[in-house]
Amino acid sequence: MQAERFVRESRTFKASHVLPPDTNNHNTLFGGKLMAHIDDVAAISAMKHARGPVVTASTDSVDFLQPIRVDYEVSLEAFVTWTHNTSMEVFVKIVSEDLHTGERTVCATSFLTFVAIGKDGKPTKVPKVIPETEEEKFLHQNAAERAEARKQRRMRSKHLADLLGTRRPWEPKE
Template sequence: MTIQRFVRESRTFKASHVLPPDTNNHDTLFGGRLMAHIDDVAAISAMKHARGPVVTASTDSVDFLQPIRVDNEVALEAFVTWTHNTSMEVFVKIVAEDLLTGIRTVCATSFLTFVAIGEDGRPTPVPKVVPETEEEKFLHDGAEKRAEKRKVRRKDNKHLADMLGTRRPWEP
């Protein structure tokens, strides 16, 4: 019997008030701060799906679409869109809300891949994911193509790492 879980079972939300220490010299949220929020909410989503420990295998993309400003709420929504044997693709949508006007904007999107880890510290199988809504089906339908691009990118990056090596520029 194949174990399955619905996308909705992995859906996770996180919200935070953007304050001055969270921002850069443009009074917008530090990109790195947003990336930490993204990895956190995506990992929770992946753990809900796998019902066990996970590790981040890749952050495929973080597309910053609009700035997030001081006194905005930054709200993240994450869910598993696709699964392979031991891996899960997680989509994160980031919405900023101006807390004074109520205007909301999709300010970023992201795709990440997580691998489930078993008690032996090795990758372990995950349940298949079942999309239900149009949005979930749309993201699920495009996932295999994104996974193929991920494989090619990973191979290219391994080659690049081998070419660059570990020598520091100032070392002989």
């Protein structure tokens, strides 16, 4: 395994034409459809960095900033911003383009975490990431704080899952 990789080596792009079946009653892209695009492009980016299989550990955030209208192009750009031992933070920028006027808008941003999986099916080490551009350095410098926030949120989620349990509402309490 390579000890380090540049951010640019994981940079991945995806574009799609927004058609009526992809939209809601407001003629804007379904949020779930966009989230599927985000997970797909982010997973490819993580695989490029890890050079092997990955699994989505969490979708840390999806911030919808502007709607994406029918007959627009939605384009996504993803890249690894930070790595830990076996995990990678991936940033995705989502841009819409009015195909008639050429007007482009950043309409969403997202952070996801992926874990590299080895041949034994267990988490495996990933190379460190080297940011080069101002954008890459900006995202890299605060990544450890986001990782700590993810860790805290995961602990709260586990606690909540334990509190809620698996009992169906109609089943008696024990």
